[in-house]
Amino acid sequence: MEEQDWWKKAIVYQVYPRSFKDTTGDGTGDLKGVISRLDYIHQLGATAIWLNPIFTSPQVDNGYDVSDYYTIDPIFGTIDDAVELIEEAHKRNLKVIFDFVVNHTSDQHLWFQEALKGPENPYRDFYIWENPKKGGHLPNNWVAVFGGSVWEKEPVGDQYYFHLFKKEMPDLNWDNPEVEKAMLDIGKFWLDHGVDGFRLDAFIHMDKVDDFQIIEMEEGRELVSAQKINAFLPNIKNYVQKLTMDLRKVKKDVFILGEAASADVNLAFEYADPESNMCDAVVSFLIFPEDEKMKDPRLPFNMQSSRLDRKAFKKIMTDWQTKMNPTGGPILYWSNHDMPRAVSRFGNVEQYRDNSSKMLATLMYLQHGIPFIFNGEEIGMRNLQCADHHIFDTPGAIPFYEKAKQLGYSEEHILKELNHTGRDVSRGAMQWDASKFAGFSTVEPWSVVNVETKYNVEDQQKDPNSILAYYQKVLTLKKSAIFREGSFKLTETKDTLYIYERDFDGQRAIICCNLSDTEEHIQEDGISKAGWKIILQNEGNTIDQDAVTLAPYGAIVFMHDTQTAKKL
Secondary structure, three states, rough: OOOOHHHHHHOOEEHHHHHOOOOOOOOOOOHHHHOOOHHHHHOOOOEEEEOOOOOOOOOOOOOOOOEEEEEOOOOOOHHOOOOOOHHHHHOOEEEEEEEOOOEEEEOOOOOOOOOOOOOOOOOOHHHHHEEEOOOOOOOOEEEEOOOOOOOOOOOOOEEEOOOOOOOOOOOOOOOHHHHHHHHHHHHHHHHHHHOOEEEOHHHHHHHOOOOOOOOOOOOOOOOOHHHHOOOOOOOHHHHHHHHHHHHHHHHOEEEEEEOOOOOEEEEEHHHHHHHHOOOEEOOOOOOOOOOOOOOOOOOHHHOOOOOOOOHHHHHHHHHHHHHHHHOOOEEEEEEEOOOOOOOHHOOOOOOOHHHHHHHHHHHHHHOEEEEEEOOOOHHHHOOOOOOOOOOOOOOOHHHHHHHHHHHHOOOHHHHHHHHHHHHHOOOOOOOOOOOOOOOOOOOOOOOOOOOOOOOOOHHHHOOOOHHHHHHHHHHHHHHHHHHHHHHEEOOOOOOOEEEEEEOEEEEEEEEEEEEOOOOEEEEEOOOOOOOOOEEEOOOOOOOOEEEEEEOOOOOEEEEHHHHHHOOO
16 A cells, blocks of 8 residues: 555656756757756655656647657657656656646547548547537537637538637547547556656546537627536546556556646545545645735736735635545645746745745645645746737737737736736746756747746755755655644634644644735744754744744744653
C-alpha cells in the first residue's frame, strides 16, 4: 500500500515545456532542456514533475490538440528524448506525470481524418456527429469554450461534428468502447516507457447529453454554454473507472490526477474517493473566490481583475482540507498554465514581491495535501506584460477587448485587465539568469519574456535569503510527518490573517500568515514558553513575548515538540 500511495507524499513541479529551457536555439523549450534542469528541480525539493502535453500536435491549442499520442512533437524532441527524460528523472527519484488529453483530439489525428471519409468508415463513430436542422441550420444553439458554435460542418458531406473547445479539436465519443480501448492502449504504451502518472485533461466533459436540444436563450444571447451543459454527467464515472482500473492492471501504483476545473469539493471527493476506483486526486479552479463587487456586469467577470475574497477563501480551503482528508488531502496550488502568476494575482509585486511570494508558499504548501508548484513560482516570477491584445490566446480575450472598447474603456485599461487575468501572462519563458533572453534561449523566445535581475535562478541561487532558498526550506518542512500527515485546524481570525495549526505525534505547529499589505498584530499565548521555536519566517516580523507583529505579507511558523519541552 505504501508503494501504491507514493503520490500522497509527492511534491510536484509543473513544467510548461515550451517555456522551460531551449537547447536547440529555435526559441521554444524542449525535452533536452528539461533534462538539463532535472538537478535543479530535484534540489528545489520536488519529488515529481508534471509535463504539459508533448505529443505531436498542430499546436492550435499549445499541444492540447493531439494528432499522434505515440510520438513526441518535433518542437520538443523525439521519443528517445522522452525516454531519456523519464530515465534521468528516475535516477534522481523524480516521478514523471504526463498530460493525457482524453476529451478530444486534433482534427489532424488519423482517427478524425479517417472519420471524414464518411459514415461507413469504422472511425466515424470515434467522434460525435449530428445532422443539420431543416434548412441547413446548425444542430442547436450551443457555444464552444473559445466562442462560436460547438458545431462545425464536415468538409465533404452534410453532417456537423461536435467540438467543445476549438473547431480543430473534435470531441471523442466515449460511448464507443473502441475509443476507450484506443485510449487505454496509449496509456499502456507510455506506462511501458516508464511514465508514473497521468493528468486527465478536461475529463469532466467526456460524457455528453443524450440529445442536442436547442436551449432557451440566456439573457437574450443567441448561444448557450455547451461547457456547462456537458459537465459532470453520469457516464463519466464509468469511463474513468474503466480506464484507470485497466491502467492499474499494468502499473498498480500509477497516479491518476483528474482536471475538474469547475468541480466543487463534493464533486471532487466523488471522483477522488478511494472507494470509487477513479482518480487519486482532483484539481479544481474554484478555490480562489474573488470579490466581484467592483466588476462591470456588462463584461465577462473572468476577464476583470479583482482581489481575493479572503473570507470566502478561508472557508473554501477549510472545506477542502476537511472533505479531502481521507483521499490524502487536496491538491495545493496557487497557479498553473491556465492562470495568472501567483505573486501578481495574490501578492504585491511592486512593494512586497519577496515577502508576498514567501508568504504564499508558507500558507499553501504547509497545509495537508499535495503541492503543485508551477515552474518559476519558486523565484517569484510575475505576469508577463503584453503590449498587444492580439497576443492573447486566452478564451474570451478578444471578445472582451472588443466589447470593452465599445463601452468606452481605454486601450491602457483593457490591456491592464488582460495582463492581470489572461492565461497567456503565466506562460512566459523561465527566468534562468538576467541575460538577454533570461537564459532561456539564445534567440527571441516564442512568447514574451521578462528579463529581471534578482528574479532569476542564477541570482537567487547565490542569495541565502532569496525566494528560491525559502521555497527549499518550505519543501523540506513539507517532507516532515507533521506537515504531511498532521491534523489541520484553521484559527478563527480577521479576514486578513490566515492562521492554522498542524498536530502530529506530540508535535504542534502554528502557521501565521498575513494576507495584507499592512502590519497585523496577533497574540499567540504560550509561544514564549519552553519548547516553542521559530522554524521559518520571512522578513520584517517581530515577536515580544507572546505578542506577534506580522509584517506586510509576513509569515511565521512556530513549532512545539512535547519531548523537547520535557527535557528543558
